[in-house]
Structure formats: structure tokens, C-alpha cells
Amino acid sequence: MSSPYLALPQGVSAEQFGRAIAEFRTILGEEHVITDAAVLAPYTKIMLPVADAQHAPSAAILPQDVEQIQRIVAVCNRYRVPVWPISTGRNLGYGSAAPATPGQVVLDLRRMNRILEVDPELCTALVEPGVTYQQLYDYIQERNLPLWLSCPAPSAIAGPLGNTVDRGVGYTPYGEHFLFSCGMEVVLADGQVLRTGMGSIPNSNTWQVFKWGYGPSLDGIFTQSNYGIVTKLGMWLMPAPPAYKPFVVRYPQRTDIERIVETIRPLRIAMIIPNAVVIAGVLWEAGVFVRRSDYYQGAGQIDEAAVARIMKEHDLGYWNVYAALYGTPEQIEVNWKIVEGAFKASGGEILTENEVGHSPVFRYRADLMRGNMNLQEFGLYNWRGGGGSLWFAPVSQSRGSETLKQMEMAQRILKKHGLDYVGEFIVGWRDMHHIIDVLFDRTDPVQMQSAYACFDELLAEFTAAGYGNYRTNTAFMDKVANTYGPVKRDVDRRLKRALDPNGIIAPGKSGIHI
Numbered sequence: 001m002s003s004p005y006l007a008l009p010q011g012v013s014a015e016q017f018g019r020a021i022a023e024f025r026t027i028l029g030e031e032h033v034i035t036d037a038a039v040l041a042p043y044t045k046i047m048l049p050v051a052d053a054q055h056a057p058s059a060a061i062l063p064q065d066v067e068q069i070q071r072i073v074a075v076c077n078r079y080r081v082p083v084w085p086i087s088t089g090r091n092l093g094y095g096s097a098a099p100a101t102p103g104q105v106v107l108d109l110r111r112m113n114r115i116l117e118v119d120p121e122l123c124t125a126l127v128e129p130g131v132t133y134q135q136l137y138d139y140i141q142e143r144n145l146p147l148w149l150s151c152p153a154p155s156a157i158a159g160p161l162g163n164t165v166d167r168g169v170g171y172t173p174y175g176e177h178f179l180f181s182c183g184m185e186v187v188l189a190d191g192q193v194l195r196t197g198m199g200s201i202p203n204s205n206t207w208q209v210f211k212w213g214y215g216p217s218l219d220g221i222f223t224q225s226n227y228g229i230v231t232k233l234g235m236w237l238m239p240a241p242p243a244y245k246p247f248v249v250r251y252p253q254r255t256d257i258e259r260i261v262e263t264i265r266p267l268r269i270a271m272i273i274p275n276a277v278v279i280a281g282v283l284w285e286a287g288v289f290v291r292r293s294d295y296y297q298g299a300g301q302i303d304e305a306a307v308a309r310i311m312k313e314h315d316l317g318y319w320n321v322y323a324a325l326y327g328t329p330e331q332i333e334v335n336w337k338i339v340e341g342a343f344k345a346s347g348g349e350i351l352t353e354n355e356v357g358h359s360p361v362f363r364y365r366a367d368l369m370r371g372n373m374n375l376q377e378f379g380l381y382n383w384r385g386g387g388g389s390l391w392f393a394p395v396s397q398s399r400g401s402e403t404l405k406q407m408e409m410a411q412r413i414l415k416k417h418g419l420d421y422v423g424e425f426i427v428g429w430r431d432m433h434h435i436i437d438v439l440f441d442r443t444d445p446v447q448m449q450s451a452y453a454c455f456d457e458l459l460a461e462f463t464a465a466g467y468g469n470y471r472t473n474t475a476f477m478d479k480v481a482n483t484y485g486p487v488k489r490d491v492d493r494r495l496k497r498a499l500d501p502n503g504i505i506a507p508g509k510s511g512i513h514i
Contacts, residue, residue, distance in 0.1 A: 006037045007056040009081050009103040017058065020079040024061050027071045032062040043089070043097045043106045047389040048475045049440065049451035055098035055474060057084065060106040066231050070191040072107070076504040077189070083107040084506050085229045087129040087162030090154050093391035093437060095474030100508035112231065120145045123237045124182065124208040129161040129230065134373050136160065148238040149371035150174040156373040161233040165223045167471060171368040173274040173326060174238045176428070178223055183207040183234035186222050189500035194228065208234035226506035227499045238371070245332050246324040246366040248356060249348035250317030256347065257319055257407065257425070258400035263346040264427045265398045272335050275369055277323040279425040285320050285361055286310045287422055288379035301415045321348065322365040383422065386441025388448070390455050394467035398432040406434050409461055417454035433470065459483070481511025
């Protein structure tokens with residue numbers, strides 16, 4: 001007899017699951033419990049090179065408050081039904097809204113979308129998981145508050161809580177989002193509600209201003225984990241600066257990357273450039289507004305002649321460096337002289353809004369660096385077409401010597417599998433993220449196999465060279481967790497068993513199992 005459900009949780013019969021669904025409907029109402037396969041479609045869409053069934057949910061449920069979540073976890077413990085919490089589910093290259101393992105119930109928190117507080121003097125906010133960056137941006141704009149957001153590239157459709165607890169980043173001086181968070185509310189697997197930091201003090205008015213509270217700081221264990229369901233997040237917002245000067249520096253050669261990073265690092269460490277600097281490769285820049293097939297239709301990786309043609313026709317460097325200065329006009333004038341001198345000495349062509357403000361690519365980057373909403377980066381998915389994307393995200397020291405080494409490794413492996421190098425480096429204070437979007441056609445079985453094998457090989461070779469991934473997609477969570485060694489995995493498992501002994505919250509998230 002076939003099951004009426006798209007999938008079933010591991011070890012749970014259709015009869016048991018049916019009882020759990022009935023209890024969910026009593027708690028939430030019929031319309032907020034979804035089991036119909038057609039209606040579940042938004043929760044099943046993935047961009048990964050694996051079968052959809054590997055990440056198929058059993059249902060989706062949509063609570064509206066913490067009390068309902070407490071009742072939900074009680075049902076989950078009773079029937080051993082796992083839930084996969086999402087805020088907006090828009091982390092597309094990392095797995096979207098679909099769960100890490102099949103049969104989990106997606107716990108969609110979008111109805112919990114209240115902006116609970118914004119303090120324009122202390123520059124803080126307190127939000128629920130369903131709040132999007134667009135919603136918070138609109139709230140600030142409608143009230144004419146002198147505050148800026150920091151948002152990731154998906155901006156408008158992503159949410160600050162979900163992005164922060166997955167340790168996502170943005171492009172303003174407040175771009176390290178977890179660093180600029182302050183205070184969480186978490187529903188634990190046993191239904192208790194924990195407030196971290198100063199939030200455990202009754203009537204506290206310092207929850208969003210002092211991170212640490214007393215004793216061990218716990219916020220970090222609820223990021224990239226499955227130890228609880230985060231239902232509120234405090235965050236620090238950037239005061240709107242009196243002046244803002246975005247700029248781009250273009251370099252014509254692949255090998256320029258080494259001296260680019262050597263130029264940037266001291267400027268970042270000294271905070272002369274206060275935001276993370278993006279060094280975007282030509283195909284990343286071009287990919288948001290042109291199609292690969294317009295320039296190359298042969299087999300294998302796109303050739304250098306086609307890349308050169310793209311650079312010439314669209315006025316791009318092989319590397320395109322984006323950064324900004326913030327502060328008073330006087331501060332910016334002083335720092336601009338330092339920045340301009342450093343980049344000119346390194347052989348770059350430095351351009352400001354006066355020269356390239358009309359460019360849609362520049363406008364997109366300038367928007368991100370001031371926290372404006374912009375969805376232009378989704379144009380990357382038209383580069384090859386077919387709906388396949390895997391983000392590969394190793395971290396290194398911000399040294400020029402690391403760049404060519406990583407470039408050669410990545411391009412060699414991608415070429416072996418017939419895939420293009422679409423990548424960028426992001427220079428933090430002392431670290432550097434190398435973000436590669438492995439783009440492929442999910443309708444082509446050969447490309448599906450190639451993309452999986454390529455990512456697997458990238459992970460193995462970069463790990464062997466000492467580079468760890470800071471974030472990954474749901475298809476590779478166990479493999480990435482293994483790269484951090486058995487002691488780390490054992491500690492993760494011990495925490496899981498202590499806080500969630502029945503394993504009901506997001507089994508497999510970040511490779512963590514009971």
C-alpha cells in the first residue's frame with residue numbers, strides 16, 4: 001500500500017506519522033499543515049547534483065509563535081518526527097528550503113515575522129525568523145531612521161535571523177553578521193525557552209547591547225547546528241555615515257590576483273577600508289547579465305579567447321575589486337589618498353561613481369556595500385542555465401601567495417570536469433574566503449555527475465592542502481564535517497545527545513547526528 005506522503009521520517013510508520021500530522025493540525029489549524037506533494041513543491045526544489053528524493057520533506061508546518069513551537073516539539077518527541085527549521089529558505093546554492101535528509105518536516109517560520117524593536121539611538125534591532133531584509137529595510141526607510149543594514153547577496157528575499165545563524169556575511173563594515181548579533185531566544189528540543197546573554201535576566205534592557213551575560217557564552221552553539229530552534233535574534237545596525245564612497249579597481253591579468261591581495265590586506269587590517277573587499281573574477285561579473293552560450297558553445301570549460309572577448313565587450317577586468325569608504329567627507333578625503341595611491345602603485349585602474357556610476361554591475365555592488373536591496377546576483381543562474389548550483393567556500397589567510405595556489409587547484413579540477421571557474425575572493429580582516437559557484441545543468445545527467453564529482457574533488461584537494469570550508473550545501477554536510485576531524489565530530493555529537501536526545505531537530509544539519 002502506497003503512503004499518502006511524499007516521504008516518511010526514518011523509522012516512523014505512515015500510521016504514526018498520520019497521528020503526528022493530526023496533532024500538528026490541532027495546534028496550527030488545517031491550512032498551516034501541508035502534506036500535498038504539489039503544494040510542497042517550494043520545499044522540494046534543490047539546485048544540487050543529487051536526486052530530489054534525497055532531500056524530500058514529508059510535510060511542512062507553519063507556526064505563528066513560540067508557544068506553538070513548544071507544542072510542536074512535544075509532538076515530535078512523542079512520535080520521533082524530525083523537523084527542519086527554516087526562516088526564508090533562500091540559501092539557494094547551499095540547499096534552499098529542503099531538509100538535509102529525506103522525510104523531515106519543514107518547520108517554516110515565515111509567519112513569525114515581527115520586527116519587535118528597532119532602537120535608533122543604540123542602533124539595535126530584535127527580529128523574528130520570518131522577517132526579511134526587505135521588510136527590515138522598509139521599516140527603517142518608512143520611519144526615516146539613520147540606520148543601514150548589512151545584507152547578503154540575496155538581500156530582499158533572505159532573512160537576517162536565518163542568514164546569521166548559518167554564519168552568512170554581507171558587504172558593509174558590519175558584514176560579519178554573527179559578530180554583530182547580540183542575544184538569541186531559542187526553543188530547545190524539550191520545549192524550554194533559552195535566552196542567551198543578558199536575555200535570561202528578568203526585565204533586562206541590555207539584551208541587545210551586551211553579548212556575553214554571565215558564564216559560558218552559548219550563542220555560537222546555535223549557529224550552523226541543530227541544538228535548538230532560534231526564534232528571536234538581536235542585531236547591531238550600522239549608523240548611516242555622513243558620506244559614502246564606493247569604488248572599483250580593475251586588473252587585466254589572471255596573475256594580478258597575488259598583488260591585489262597584498263595591496264588590500266594592510267588597508268583592511270588598519271581599517272582604512274572598513275568593509276570586506278570583493279575581488280570578483282570576470283565570469284562572476286559577466287555571468288549576472290550574459291549567457292555562456294553567447295560566447296562559447298564548445299565542449300568543456302570556456303576558453304581564454306571567449307573570456308578575453310567578454311572582458312573587452314563589457315569593459316571588465318579579469319579581476320574587479322569592490323570596496324568603499326565610510327565616514328565624514330574629511331575622513332574619506334584622507335583615506336582616499338591612501339587607497340588611491342596603494343591601488344595605483346599595484347597597477348590597478350581605480351574608478352568611482354563619477355566614471356562608472358551608470359554601470360549596472362557597479363550599481364549592484366554599490367548597493368550591497370550600503371545595505372540596499374538588490375537581486376542582480378541571481379542572474380548567475382542564467383550563465384549556463386538548467387538550475388544547478390553548488391557553492392564551494394574554502395577559507396585561507398589573506399595572503400597573495402594563497403590566491404594563485406587556490407586558483408590553479410580550482411581551475412584544474414573544474415576543467416577536468418568540464419565546468420567553468422566562476423569565483424571571487426572576499427578579503428576580511430585577516431581571512432579570505434574563496435567563493436566558487438559550481439554552475440551546471442540539472443537537466444543533463446552527465447553534468448549532474450560531473451558537478452558532484454567536481455565538488456567532491458575540490459573538497460578533498462582543498463582539505464589536503466589545509467583549507468577548510470566555512471559553509472556548505474546539504475548534500476555535502478557530512479563530508480565537510482569529516483574534514484574537521486573526529487574530536488570535533490564527537491563533541492558535536494555529545495552536545496546533540498545532551499540537548500536533543502531524540503534527535504528531533506534537523507538531523508544531519510552541519511553533519512551533526514545523535
